[in-house]
Amino acid sequence: MASDDTRIPVTLLTGFLGAGKTTLLNHLVRDPDAGRIAVIMNEFGDVGLDHDLIEEATEETVLLQSGCLCCAILGDLAKTLNTLIAKRASGRLHFDRVVIETSGIADPGPIVHTLATDHQIAQAFRLDGVVTLADAATGMVTLDQQFEAVHQVAMADVLILSKTDLVEPFALSRLEKRLEGINGAARRIRADQGRVPRGTLFGLSAMRESVTSPVLDTWLGMTPDLVKPDPLAGLSGFAEQPAASMAFSPSLPTPHDRHDQRITSASIEVKDPIPANIFDFWLDTLIALKGSNILRMKGILHVEGLPYPFVIHGVQHILDAPVPLKNWERADTTSRVVVIARDMDAADLKAGLDILLMQPDDGAPPTDQSGGLVVKTTELPF
Numbered sequence: 001m002a003s004d005d006t007r008i009p010v011t012l013l014t015g016f017l018g019a020g021k022t023t024l025l026n027h028l029v030r031d032p033d034a035g036r037i038a039v040i041m042n043e044f045g046d047v048g049l050d051h052d053l054i055e056e057a058t059e060e061t062v063l064l065q066s067g068c069l070c071c072a073i074l075g076d077l078a079k080t081l082n083t084l085i086a087k088r089a090s091g092r093l094h095f096d097r098v099v100i101e102t103s104g105i106a107d108p109g110p111i112v113h114t115l116a117t118d119h120q121i122a123q124a125f126r127l128d129g130v131v132t133l134a135d136a137a138t139g140m141v142t143l144d145q146q147f148e149a150v151h152q153v154a155m156a157d158v159l160i161l162s163k164t165d166l167v168e169p170f171a172l173s174r175l176e177k178r179l180e181g182i183n184g185a186a187r188r189i190r191a192d193q194g195r196v197p198r199g200t201l202f203g204l205s206a207m208r209e210s211v212t213s214p215v216l217d218t219w220l221g222m223t224p225d226l227v228k229p230d231p232l233a234g235l236s237g238f239a240e241q242p243a244a245s246m247a248f249s250p251s252l253p254t255p256h257d258r259h260d261q262r263i264t265s266a267s268i269e270v271k272d273p274i275p276a277n278i279f280d281f282w283l284d285t286l287i288a289l290k291g292s293n294i295l296r297m298k299g300i301l302h303v304e305g306l307p308y309p310f311v312i313h314g315v316q317h318i319l320d321a322p323v324p325l326k327n328w329e330r331a332d333t334t335s336r337v338v339v340i341a342r343d344m345d346a347a348d349l350k351a352g353l354d355i356l357l358m359q360p361d362d363g364a365p366p367t368d369q370s371g372g373l374v375v376k377t378t379e380l381p382f
Contacts, residue, residue, distance in 0.1 A: 004210045005323075007126040008085070010098045011201060012111055015133030016142050016149040017104030020162035023194035024133065025101060033198050035096035038084055040077070077111065078118050085124045097202065098125065107148065108155045109295065112315045127313075129204030132156035132186075137166040139175045143182075143259060150259045153179055154295050154340055156186045157204045157219065164190045182263050185221020185338055206298075206311050207323050213330060216311070220298055220338050221267070263295075264346045267338040268353040273302040274335055275360050282355040283319075286339075290352070291317030293344050299337035300325075309335070 015021050025041075028034055077100070087093035100111065108130055115127050132152045135142065139161075142149045153159065159179055164172055176188060189196050206219040279301065286294070297314040301322075310322040337356065341349055 005126055005208045007124055008088075008096075008098060009128035009202065009205075010100060010115060010125050011128050011204075012100050012102065012108055012130045013133070014102045014106060014108050014130065014152045014155070015104065015160075015162075016135070016146060016152065018138070019104070019133035019135040020160075020191070020194055021101050021133055023162075024160065024191065024196070025099065027195050028099065028201070031198065034202070036094055038093070038095040038098045040080055040098060040100045078114060078121060081121050081125060097128070107151060109151075109315055112155075113318050116315070116318050116320055126207065127205060128202060129157040130155050131158045131160060131201050131204075133160045133162050133191075134175070134179060136161050136164045136172055136175055140171075140178065143178065147259045147262065150182055150263060151295070151342070153182045153186075154263045154342070156183055158201060159183070159186045159188045160196060160201075161188060161190045162194070165193075178260065182260055183340065184265065185267075185340070187218060205313070206300075207313050207320060209323060209325060209327070211311065211323075211325065216300060220300070220336055222336055222338075262343050263340065264342075264344050264349055265338065265340045266346065266349045266353055267336065268350075268356060270302075270335040270337075270356050271333070273304040273306075273333050274356055275304050277360060278356065278358050279303060282352070285355065286352055287317050287319075290341065290344060293341045294339060295342055296340045297337070299335065301335045301337070302333040309333075312337075 013021050013025065025039060029037055029039060081098070084093065084095070084098065088095065102108065102111065112127060112130070115121060115125055132155065134149075134153065139149075143153070161172070161176070161179075167175075179186075179188060187200075189200055203215070204219065206216040294314065294316050297312070297319070299312045300309050301312060302309045308324055308326050308328050310324055312322050313320050335356070337353060339349060339353065
C-alpha cells in the first residue's frame with residue numbers, strides 16, 4: 001500500500017466576532033495531546049488584539065495584520081505558510097499541525113481555495129477540517145443579521161457551541177435546531193469554558209488512504225442521527241435538506257428566512273458502481289453551471305471497472321485530487337455524495353444529483369471511455 005498523506009494538516013478555525021475562537025485556541029496550544037501547533041492568527045484592523053490573549057505565545061504563533069483573511073490577506077497567508085514550511089524543513093521550527101484562526105467576518109471558501117490551488121502550499125499542507133464556533137448567547141441574532149455567520153456554519157465539518165452556560169435549555173435547543181437546518185452534516189459539540197473533548201477537532205478529513213468507515217460516515221454526515229432517508233426516493237436517494245426555519249408566518253419574512261434559506265444541501269446514495277462517463281458528465285455539468293454556488297462537496301465513489309472506491313472533496317469549482325481507498329474493506333459498492341450549496345433551488349440541486357443514477361443509454365453524452373476516474377483539479381470556466 002502506498003504511504004498515507006504525510007502533508008501537514010491544517011485546521012481552519014472560524015466563527016463570528018466574539019464566539020470564543022481565541023479562548024478555544026488557548027486550551028489547544030496547551031494540550032500536550034494536540035502536538036506542536038503552529039497558529040496563524042488574523043484580526044481585522046491595524047492592531048491584532050487577539051495576539052495578546054494567546055498566553056505564552058511562542059515562535060509558532062504568527063499574527064497577520066494586513067486585513068481580513070478572506071480578501072487581500074490571502075497573499076500574506078501563502079507567504080506565511082511557505083515561511084513556516086521552510087523553517088520546519090531547516091530545523092528552525094518544529095510543529096505537527098497548523099491552525100488558522102480567521103477574523104470574525106471571514107469567508108472560509110477562499111482560504112480553502114488557497115490550500116488547494118497554490119502549488120507549493122498544496123504539496124506541503126492539506127485541509128484537515130473546518131471548525132466553526134457558534135456563540136449560544138448571541139448566535140440567533142448573529143445568524144439573523146450576518147449572512148457571513150450562516151456561511152461559516154454551512155462550511156463547517158464540526159460546530160462548536162460556546163457559552164452554552166449563559167442560555168436557557170430551550171433557547172439552546174432552538175439554536176441547535178437552526179444550526180442543524182443550515183448544516184445537518186456537521187457534528188455539534190458543546191464547549192465547556194472553551195474546552196472540548198480531546199481528539200474532536202483534528203483528524204476530521206476523510207481525504208486520506210487510511211480513513212476508517214466511521215470517520216468517513218461522520219465526514220459525510222451519513223450517520224443515522226444526521227441523515228433521514230426520503231421515503232419517496234426508493235433505495236437510492238436521500239431527501240434534500242433545505243435549511244429549516246422556525247415557525248414564522250410566510251407572510252412576514254424575517255432575516256432568519258432571508259439568510260438561512262440561501263443555504264441548501266442534498267445527498268444521494270447510488271447502490272451500484274457508477275459508469276465513469278456518467279460521473280464525468282455529472283461533475284462537468286454541476287461545476288460549469290453552478291460551480292460558484294457550491295460551498296462544499298464530499299463523497300465516496302465506486303466507479304465501474306475500478307477495484308476500489310475514491311474519496312472526493314471540493315469547494316466551488318475547485319476539487320482536490322481524489323484519494324483512492326485501496327484497502328477498502330466494506331463489501332457494498334454504495335457511492336455517497338453530499339453537496340452544500342448557496343442560492344440554489346433545492347429541487348434543482350437534487351435533480352442534479354439524480355444524474356448519478358443514470359446509465360449510459362439514458363442519454364448522457366459519452367466522455368472518457370478509458371474507465372478511469374477523471375476529476376478536475378483546476379478552475380473550470382463557467
